[in-house]
Amino acid sequence: MCRLIFIMVMASLLAACSGNSRNGGQASRDDVAPEGCLTRGIGEWEATWIRDVDTRQSPEIFADAPEGLIDSLGLSEGVPSSISVFLLRKGDTSMLFDAGLGGKESRMLPLLDSLGVRANDIKYLFLTHLHNDHIGGMLSGDTVVFPNAEVFVAKKEYDGWMNMPNDKKAKAETTLEAYADRLRLFEFGDTLPEGVVAIDASGHTPGHTVYKAGNLLVVGDLMHGVALQLGHPDICAAYDMDKPAAVESRVRILKLAGQEGLVMAGMHFPEPGFLSADGQ
Template sequence: MGKWNYAWLVLAGAWMLGSCGGNASKQDSGQASNDSSEVGIVQTRQVEEVRVTWLKDNAEDKLMPASLFASASDSLIKSLSLEAGIPSSVSTFWVETNGIQVLFDAGYGGTAGHLLAGLDSIGVAPEDVKYVYLTHFHHDHIGGMLNGDSAVFANAEVYASKAEYDGWMAMDADKKAEVEKLAEAYKNRLHFFEFGDTLPGKVVALKAVGHTPGHTVYQAGKLLIIGDLIHGAALQLRHPEICASFDMNQEEAIQSRTQFLQYAKENGLTLAGMHLPAPAFMAPPFDF
């Protein structure tokens, strides 16, 4: 087993030790908690004044094939013991900050996604969701926003970067179709921000383009929600210059990934990533 695989197993094991029984204890305790069920694991962590709950959207364990990282040599993959794949996840986050609750991204939706079951396990119904902040418009982040043509979160104010929306609207019709459906379903409650804006809950939207035209990282206190800056942590933490094939502009993606990893390290920020290995958190100190 490579050292990065081992490090992630140790991290996951440490989180599992914070297990609490029942939804009430998860909501009232300031400690990490988990709930093992058919939909995976739900875990909550207090990051100073911000409370964040990880909601696993994928049902099975997820490995990113090494072939998705074309610039990674076979020898590098072998040296990290990643031949079978790179541990990952499809994740969303429920964050309580400055008196409001925000859902960050919405997973796959449909039968593939388990966000609603995860929310239910912490006592949150779709109509309870008042704010949704989107990192970008790939299907595994916005699929859960829609049930057919209808809004899943009927009372939610939805925020995304204007650069992201404009970028997708410039794409081919088949690529932008889901984004258009999203815009129509939430048309009176869809808000576009500029990078650097502070959103409700004192959440700051930060420019992290490259993966998509308007990919956004969000900072709430000492919590940094990094979206898809990282797809294969065991590889990319030490080699941020390596991109997954999903990155639309690889040069910009490398710049954003390098910048925010350094920013998190210098400022002691906890990372929450939509494709970090379960439980999709990384807490300082970092050794990358």
């Protein structure tokens, strides 16, 4: 089953790359998209991949990979990756999934600006988990970056981090405290604003969350190296906190995407940011 999903998804990815890679062959809001951005229509939503930081993953983080596999896939110099966020727009509603790394390297805010979206416009901010490369862009110094956003986090993720030692949880605690009056904790399976559904994808972190918005599946850190893990979902990245749970989530979510023909959006996917299981 995994191999079948891998073949379907890779075929779709290649089709997307060989077509109009600027807008993924779908309706685009902008004729000239800035580098590191790609907008495609997915159902009623305009979904935009925004590359916050261009990066590669060191093969060393995939220590579980059988010897020779990484070389045989041509990945010994690094696995193509990124730190990305996703913007969904419909009418006047703009919502963001994760907030990137923040700091000097971050391109999220200038890219949002180039799309005509200001930080003030973000109505909902959905967090897949509380690692720094996903919440770092929520504060600029001590200042809240998204002053009008309701912030959504799985209760299991929030509780998991708040029970960690002080040095580990400091960033997450400080950041979420700054948004305390607009912080919404949810249970897996809950339907959130705009019909977004929260799906349990625990393992990478205590309450790592995948979000389904129509035919879009925002998969967070389900895969740090798509080129490796799509065909080998049993391989974990060093960052996966509970590896057996991470594998179970990866296999289950990939199966869901394949069966329902969902487009995956991953926070560490390389360009074009989206990965279709249904050829669209």
